[in-house]
Amino acid sequence: MNDLHQLTISQAHQLLKEKRTSSVELTKAILARLAKVEDKVHACITITEAAALEQAKEADKSISSGKIKPLTGIPALIKDVMCTNGIKTTCSSKILENFVPPYDATVIEKLKAAKVVILGKTNMDEFAMGSSTENSAFFPTRNPWDLDRVPGGSSGGSAVAVATDEAIYALGSDTGGSIRQPAGFCSVVGLKPTYGRVSRFGLVAFASSLDQIGPITKNAADCALVLNVIAGHDPRDSTSAPYPVPDFTKSLIPDLKNLRLGIPKEYFVEGIQKEVRASIETAINKLEELGAKVDRDASLPLTKYALAVYYILAPSEASANLARYDGVKYGFSYQDTNNMWEAMEKTKQFGFGAEVKRRIMLGTYALSAGYYDAYYLKAQKVRTLIRREFDQAFEKYDALVTPTSPTVPFKLGEKVDDPVQMYLSDVCTLPINIAGLPAISVPAGFADGLPIGMQIIGKPFDEETILRIAFAYEQATDWHKRKPPI
């Protein structure tokens, strides 16, 4: 048997069900693992040890009375962008450093109803803006495969926690790649569901038309189990889709017969590292061996416009969403002035970090009089074209396959002062948010010991097909079983 902290959700569930371990025992094993590796990777902001052990006891009571669901008693970490009642929710920002939400996000309510053990909150780029977790106002998180490299972002803490067995699984959020890119960089599985699949109620807003919560797990089957719990309509989120939620575990079939896969060639040009290209090509051959019909000449010519569209739309929405941090109702408040406007300006000046300010400025500019049509409206129109191009592709293909990122994890500090280079690391993931599609990143190889992720993109509300492909690929490979040297 693996050490308890190394278990997947399904393995842990089996042991709990057969009473071969308890939730308390499992939680203690994870907390011990946390104590051992956290100093090296810095994945967590808040660890709620006492509350976690209390929840584990409750879960054990429930299990002994015969009530056990697939996630019952299994310890998880949550990205610090989701509100947790009574537990600090900082968004890795100084401005929310001491913010204690009076309510739970819908996803947290759902996890609690399943009697999950919540271990604490993970580090992230401030307000989920970034691709390396270096934009955290508190400390950077390190990649367990090479501590001098970034774990990706913005859900870097969650991805690292799963990769290092500090949690059995974690939740992240994804606005332009923030679940998939760190999952790829850390060699774990990360799923961004279709926009509207998971409620955003209680998710601190970054870009409301792009944000989506999703699971980060050790394998595809676990991803299906977590999605089963967090998906579904929520009347408190008006963009939450009133569609039925299938049992995603039913889609886990280990062959790809009759599936048509498109490989959009635009995702393999400009700046892609040759080892990444080679690994993804090998992975695609594997998908073909598993029965998929692969078209290597698929084309999405509008891909090159996605970066510009994203960096107009996301900052525009962010500049509106972040206007609320005025230092009046909650959060950091600059008091040393007698003037209301100055207090507001200084609150933001000293409360926000550089990337957040940069995006507020960019968004404010794109929305300002005289520039709205040229930037914001234009980007929304090109968004229409990008969405249509994906719709057309999905008439021919059941899913699309690309690298998750053009490179392996980069060094800490390498791109901090060059925003354009940093933004380019999301070039394969952000078109998917623009179109609102589901996509999953799965481990697909290594270059010099550094992880490479493969992204599988699905039709709207067809998470089942991409989970099936991820699952079948995993059954035929063992990249996802490798553990970082830590």
Added chain:
Amino acid sequence: MKLSREEVQHIALLARLGLSETEIEKFRIQLSDILEQFEILKQLETTNLPPTAQSIVLQNVLRPDEAKPSYPVKDIMDNAPQQEGNCFKTRAVLE
């Protein structure tokens, strides 16, 4: 598209975001670089296209207007930087 120092200051004012002298100059250069990346969109003809604000086809989502308990006042006020009684204390808007 090169931004001037005055333009940077004007955007900061619209956002009510205080910036140091160093930040003004840094953002002037960085935002100019980023705006240059946006020029690519001019290649696309979009005159008669509808804009997309979000990606799912839901419109006018309504719910019954039912009274429900609010969050505990104390929990909300505990987050207030300054308070007086059960009120948020702010600076005078008109002086």
